[in-house]
Amino acid sequence: MIKAIVFDFDGVILDSERIMYLVMQKMFHRYHVDLPLSIWSQAIGTQNGFNSLDYLEEHAQVKIDRAAFKSERDALxxxxxxxxxxxxxxxxxxxxxxxxGLKIGLATSSKGEWPRKHLKRFGLIDYFESIKSWDDVLKVKPDPALYTKSLDALGVGPKEAIAIEDSFNGSLAAKKAGMYCIVVPNAVTNQMPFGHVDGCFNSLKGISLEKLVKYFSPELRSKR
Incomplete structure (x- = not known):
């Protein structure tokens, strides 16, 4: 029976992935270099999927002041x-x-202060019994470590929890951990392959969590 849900953060709770892509596009265009979504998407949901500055230097054929680039990118x-x-x-x-009565966790490839800052800003941080981030594991998504640590912290088994994701890397991590996983793709992840997940939704708005719990709890469905 489902006893917990575990959220991803970027792209599920905060629309940060779309904004980062727009910022990177703008900065790449200064060097007359395009940044296709198909290339950028390798970085979504993980930390080491794509080195954007290596790519920019190669295609612009110039040496980039990386510290200055990152500082301006982060400020914007x-x-x-x-x-x-x-x-x-x-x-x-x-x-x-x-x-x-479900337990609630967060599993994100970002550094811990990032989701905590925004969850506090939204007034949501008290909902979460566990927050596992980049700081807590040796490998981030698509490695399952963030989810296995979240399950341990919440005291539930893989088939007692539903992960809510938006990216291929994130959903793969959840499935590797043995969990059920639903995805809510956004503008920069909706072209990704999600044939391995257990459900796909356009938005979390209007979703009945009770129905989801029953769907993923065979013992409850059998009583209907």
Whole structure:
């Protein structure tokens, strides 16, 4: 029976992935270099999937001041993302989870201070019993370590939890951990292959968590 849900952060709770892609596109265009989504998507949901500055230097055929580039990128990104609100349906899922008595965790490939900052800003951090991040593991997604640590912290088994993801790397990590996984693709992940997941939704808005729990709990379905 389902006893917990574990959220990804970027792209599921905060629309940060779209903003980062827009920022990177803008900065690449200064060097007259395109950044195709098919290339950039290798970096989504993980930390080492794609080295953007290696790619930029190769295609622009110039040496980039990497420290200055990253500083400007981060300043622009943070300015924009700090204006973003929580994605639709997230608060509803959290409220429903509490009402159903489910444990709630977070598993993100980002550094720990990043999700905590925004969860506090949204007034949501108290919903989470466990937050596992880049700081807690040797390998991030698609390695399953973030999810296995989340399961351990919540005291549940793989088939007692549902992961909510938006990317291929993230959903692969959840499935490697043995969990059920639903995905909510966004503008920069909706072209990814998700044939391995257990459900795909356009948004978390309007989702009945009770129905999801019953769907992934055979013992409950058999009583209907």
């Amino acid at each position: 990104f943070n300015k924009l993302v700090d204006e973003e609100e929580v994605l639709p349906g997230v608060k509803s899922i959290l409220v429903q989870a509490k009402e159903l």
